[in-house]
Amino acid sequence: LEALTPLIEPLHDMRVFLNVNPSEEYDFLLEADLDSLSDVKAYADHPAHMEVVRKLIAPFKVARACVDYEV
Template sequence: MIADIPVPKHDVRVGAPINPATTRGYDIMLSMKFETIDDFKAYLAHPNHMKLLKRYGPPLLRDMISYQIDGTAPKSKL
């Protein structure tokens, strides 16, 4: 269904944690990169995204965290 949302997405990843003991009970992760903030907003509002949330979101998933990061910040020199 994600592929049916006509918004540029890159590096889409889904997977389980390597060490579940460090995830505070979370057992799956979904990560996507978008070209622009507007692409991200279009993805969030798309009807197919709403269908995904209805199908796979609460109450099917007991608990969920969603957050965004700004990948345009300069890279760390660590």
């Protein structure tokens, strides 16, 4: 996932963190830095991102939660 940063124009940075709390449902957090919600859509629909989702995420995904915020 972090390797997508140079491939996707609106994506400034991406970091993946593993959840160290075994009592929680989710295994990792993905933090992506973009300028706007429209950039989130461009990132999500980008072919490189879609390929990673299809090959590396979808076969293992049981649940997903998403939070979009501005700082």
